[in-house]
Amino acid sequence: MLLKLFISFFKVGLFSFGGGYAALPLIQEEVVNANGWLKISEFNNLITISQMTPGPIAINSASFVGTRVFGLSGAIAATLGCVTPSFIIVGTISYFYTKYKNLDTMQNVLGFLRPAVVSMIFAAGIDILKTALFDINRIRLENLDFIMLLLFVFILIIIRKTKLDPIFLMLLSGFLYLFISLLVG
Known part of the structure; x- marks a missing residue:
């Protein structure tokens, strides 16, 4: 093996x-x-x-x-x-x-x-x-994770508009997803 x-x-x-x-x-x-x-x-x-x-x-x-x-x-x-x-x-x-x-x-x-x-x-x-x-x-559209999609678009805009560190943005997106997921349910 x-x-x-x-x-x-x-x-x-x-x-x-x-x-x-x-x-x-x-x-x-x-x-x-x-x-x-x-x-x-x-x-x-x-x-x-x-x-x-x-x-x-x-x-x-x-x-x-x-x-x-x-x-x-x-x-x-x-x-x-x-x-x-x-x-x-x-x-x-x-x-x-x-x-x-x-x-x-x-x-x-x-x-x-x-x-x-x-x-x-x-x-x-x-x-x-x-x-x-x-x-x-x-x-399928009904299986779309809208939180993930919105977060993806948000981080993509931040990447394009700023010079923020990508590692910081990865950590930020992870914390935001966790936080939003806990709030939503």
């Missing part, structure tokens, strides 16, 4: 170009859909915890899932699985980049990767938004 955990996060590390947010759909596929190690609600908590702790989201997620599934040995296996592709890829790319950095082909390849990364980040954002606003099993 440790090998399965290693391989799952090896795939995440191998195919997630563009950073943590781009990796979220792949992590969800491996952790929730393919292996059932976490439920979707636990996965959303995992994202929150991974963003609040120092370090890359994919590695934090690997450590969390590994610990949850197999304890310390699981955390080590998942984390090693997640970082091993990076070592291999970066080592290989750095060799070829230094050798061929002046070729137009190299610049074109890097340019083609950008749209794929943006679309993966967008897909992850939509999934998080759906889970936050709706009962994941029933995405």
Whole structure:
């Protein structure tokens, strides 16, 4: 089972170009859909915890899932699985980049990767938004969490209009949601 955990996060590390947010759909596929190690609600908590702790989201997620599934040995296996592709890829790319950095082909390849990364980040954002606003099993208007929607719009406006610290805004939105939820019932 440790090998399965290693391989799952090896795939995440191998195919997630563009950073943590781009990796979220792949992590969800491996952790929730393919292996059932976490439920979707636990996965959303995992994202929150991974963003609040120092370090890359994919590695934090690997450590969390590994610990949850197999304890310390699981955390080590998942984390090693997640970082091993990076070592291999970066080592290989750095060799070829230094050798061929002046070729137009190299610049074109890097340019083609950008749209794929943006679309993966967008897909992850939509999934998080759906889970936050709706009962994941029933995405219908009557299942919309209006408090969450209003809070989302409120925080989005604050982000656009001010230079407030995002961590402060995450904490503020959490406290506001808790406070409003307690008032409403």
